[in-house]
Amino acid sequence: MAQGTDVMVLDDEPIVGERLRPALEKEGHTVEVFTDSEQAIDRLKQKRFGVLVTDMKMRGPSGMDVLRFVREQAPGTQVIVITGYATIETSHEANAWGAYRFVAKPFKLKELVKLVEQAAKLASA
Amino acid sequence: MGSATSRRADKNPTRGAHEPGDPNLAERLRKAEAALVGRPRLSMRLRLVVSLALCFILSCAFSLGAFSLLRTAKAKLLLLQTLERLDDRMLRVRALADEGTLAAADVDKVVESLGQAEPLLRSDGDALEANDRDAAPALLVQLGTCRRLLSALRRGAGGGVAGLPTEQAAELRRAEAEGGRLLEAVIRHERVSLDTTVRLAEAGPLVLLGLQLLLFAGIVVAFAKALVEPIRRFGEYTARIAAGDYSFIAPARGYRDEFSDLALAVNTMLGELQAQQDRLVKGAKLAAVGTLTSGIAHELNNPLNNVAITAETLMEELRTLSDDEKWRLLQDIYFENERASEIVRSLLDFTRQEKSEAGAVDLAEVIGSTLRLAQNEMNLNNVSFSCELPPDLPRVRGTANQLRQVLLNVLLNAIQAMPRGGRVWVSAGTPEAGRVCVEVRDEGEGIPPEVLPRIFDPFFTTKEPGRGTGLGLSVSLAIVRTFGGDLQVTSEAGKGTTVHACLPRAEER
Numbered sequence: 001m002a003q004g005t006d007v008m009v010l011d012d013e014p015i016v017g018e019r020l021r022p023a024l025e026k027e028g029h030t031v032e033v034f035t036d037s038e039q040a041i042d043r044l045k046q047k048r049f050g051v052l053v054t055d056m057k058m059r060g061p062s063g064m065d066v067l068r069f070v071r072e073q074a075p076g077t078q079v080i081v082i083t084g085y086a087t088i089e090t091s092h093e094a095n096a097w098g099a100y101r102f103v104a105k106p107f108k109l110k111e112l113v114k115l116v117e118q119a120a121k122l123a124s125a
Numbered sequence: 126m127g128s129a130t131s132r133r134a135d136k137n138p139t140r141g142a143h144e145p146g147d148p149n150l151a152e153r154l155r156k157a158e159a160a161l162v163g164r165p166r167l168s169m170r171l172r173l174v175v176s177l178a179l180c181f182i183l184s185c186a187f188s189l190g191a192f193s194l195l196r197t198a199k200a201k202l203l204l205l206q207t208l209e210r211l212d213d214r215m216l217r218v219r220a221l222a223d224e225g226t227l228a229a230a231d232v233d234k235v236v237e238s239l240g241q242a243e244p245l246l247r248s249d250g251d252a253l254e255a256n257d258r259d260a261a262p263a264l265l266v267q268l269g270t271c272r273r274l275l276s277a278l279r280r281g282a283g284g285g286v287a288g289l290p291t292e293q294a295a296e297l298r299r300a301e302a303e304g305g306r307l308l309e310a311v312i313r314h315e316r317v318s319l320d321t322t323v324r325l326a327e328a329g330p331l332v333l334l335g336l337q338l339l340l341f342a343g344i345v346v347a348f349a350k351a352l353v354e355p356i357r358r359f360g361e362y363t364a365r366i367a368a369g370d371y372s373f374i375a376p377a378r379g380y381r382d383e384f385s386d387l388a389l390a391v392n393t394m395l396g397e398l399q400a401q402q403d404r405l406v407k408g409a410k411l412a413a414v415g416t417l418t419s420g421i422a423h424e425l426n427n428p429l430n431n432v433a434i435t436a437e438t439l440m441e442e443l444r445t446l447s448d449d450e451k452w453r454l455l456q457d458i459y460f461e462n463e464r465a466s467e468i469v470r471s472l473l474d475f476t477r478q479e480k481s482e483a484g485a486v487d488l489a490e491v492i493g494s495t496l497r498l499a500q501n502e503m504n505l506n507n508v509s510f511s512c513e514l515p516p517d518l519p520r521v522r523g524t525a526n527q528l529r530q531v532l533l534n535v536l537l538n539a540i541q542a543m544p545r546g547g548r549v550w551v552s553a554g555t556p557e558a559g560r561v562c563v564e565v566r567d568e569g570e571g572i573p574p575e576v577l578p579r580i581f582d583p584f585f586t587t588k589e590p591g592r593g594t595g596l597g598l599s600v601s602l603a604i605v606r607t608f609g610g611d612l613q614v615t616s617e618a619g620k621g622t623t624v625h626a627c628l629p630r631a632e633e634r
């Protein structure tokens with residue numbers, strides 16, 4: 001089993017964090033959950049995460065803003081973007097900014113956990 | 126000042142094949158037609174023909190009257206001439222007889238005149254006055270006596286009255302005297318009567334002229350009223366229709382004429398206009414819903430995702446979770462499902478067809494449900510709103526869904542005017558009695574003064590294709606106008622835009 005990675009989950013829907021946390025922790029990751037993107041960015045400034053799972057549309061800075069911040073400040077962090085409404089433009093933009101994956105809601109917990117695993121490998125490599 | 130106000134009449138640019146549409150509308154059109162047709166017909170043409178016939182008959186009557194007057198005058202003139210000549214000759218004969226120089230030729234003349242006068246007096250022609258006609262037999266008797274005796278005298282050949290036996294001479298004198306008296310009376314009467322007749326013949330045309338003048342004036346006034354009044358009314362109708370009120374023309378008089386045919390045609394047109402507008406409103410509603418799609422998809426996918434991942438957790442960890450934890454997860458599923466249903470319900474509420482008959486609508490409810498519908502679109506665009514409604518907002522005339530559509534269009538415009546987010550203020554009040562106004566204010570990019578006059582034009586949009594249809598405001602104005610209300614937009618470029626939607630209060634029953 002791969003060693004755990006620091007994972008940040010950011011979504012203004014609290015239930016997403018609540019369900020993802022135990023599922024990821026079960027795989028040995030350390031998980032921090034945020035529902036406010038501003039606080040999340042503050043935390044990203046303090047700590048390096050292996051993987052960031054972020055929602056796209058949120059009050060305040062959007063997932064895209066967070067992605068840009070990570071690309072500039074923490075290039076090693078792999079970012080998985082989830083969104084409630086996927087358009088071709090947003091997925092292109094996310095890819096252009098180097099997101100690892102673009103996931104549309106509703107997603108399967110198992111699949112997301114698997115994606116985080118793969119991203120974590122990439123991050124630690 | 127970059128602020129200006131725009132009020133524009135709505136135009137209907139689309140034209141389409143007739144389709145069944147609102148059955149309610151067809152029924153209302155049929156009723157309006159029945160009301161118009163269900164009156165006795167009194168056509169303009171009939172009235173014109175009757176009036177002209179009346180004029181003609183009057184002229185004929187006067188012409189005939191004048192003709193008969195002339196004839197009477199002519200007959201009287203002849204009578205008078207004859208009688209006067211007779212009188213003259215009789216006087217002369219009497220004078221000559223008194224002198225004893227009576228010649229046979231004089232007697233012949235009197236006899237001749239007698240011969241001319243007698244048939245005139247005897248014929249019960251209209252030449253004689255009524256009282257003269259009564260006197261005529263007596264006169265004729267005397268004249269007859271004169272004639273008989275004078276003829277006898279003539280046969281006796283000369284020598285004056287002396288040529289007659291004494292009692293016959295006396296009889297002749299008596300008859301002459303009596304006849305002369307009666308004759309002069311008749312002549313006097315007939316003079317007066319002729320005078321009257323002539324004066325009547327003089328006055329007749331003047332009276333006719335006066336009467337015809339009166340009649341013509343009457344006809345002209347009646348027709349002017351019959352023409353001008355409906356034309357004025359139709360002017361009002363067109364103004365009303367231009368203002369967006371498509372209600373059918375109702376009967377304004379107790380009878381129908383050619384203008385009623387026009388009213389029928391206009392009603393048919395109004396029915397078509399209403400159907401057109403209904404189609405346009407429906408199309409614009411779908412467009413507004415289309416604008417909401419991303420928001421709604423997002424808003425729906427969030428609870429759906431929550432349900433999905435919670436159910437997945439439950440399935441995976443069924444054995445390891447405590448009952449308390451399971452309970453919490455099930456609760457999450459339950460409430461997230463509620464959340465999704467609520468979104469679907471509000472969307473269905475909005476798109477549902479409703480009766481187009483206006484009723485009393487609770488504005489606070491309309492504002493609340495529309496804000497909920499647009500809530501996610503606002504979240505997505507970092508737009509927050511504040512809503513201030515007085516507690517006792519009166520009900521307004523309209524239908525809830527169409528008013529929601531108006532408000533949604535205005536809200537979407539406000540959201541789209543603030544691409545970097547901002548705030549929308551929604552408030553309502555009764556600035557004037559009988560009217561309730563909703564105000565929606567944003568702090569967006571505003572509308573430049575040169576654009577402001579065009580924003581109510583159908584299909585006018587400053588937005589890129591796919592984002593704007595240009596139907597929002599034109600349709601909203603049309604909707605508000607059908608309920609007797611108005612829409613006003615004031616804006617200052619760079620500062621923001623304020624929209625006032627005012628509606629008449631619903632009549633309380």
Ligand SMILES: Nc1ncnc2c1ncn2[C@@H]1O[C@H](COP(=O)(O)OP(=O)(O)O)[C@@H](O)[C@H]1O
Binds near residue numbers: 597599
């Ligand atoms: N709140 C607003 N702020 C700025 N511009 C507005 C606002 N509301 C309307 N407009 C202008 O009026 C135009 C017509 O609006 P509308 O009829 O709703 O059509 P659409 O929104 O599809 O463009 C818009 O394209 C925009 O230029």
Ligand SMILES: [Mg+2]
Binds near residue numbers: 537538593
């Ligand atoms: Mg619009």
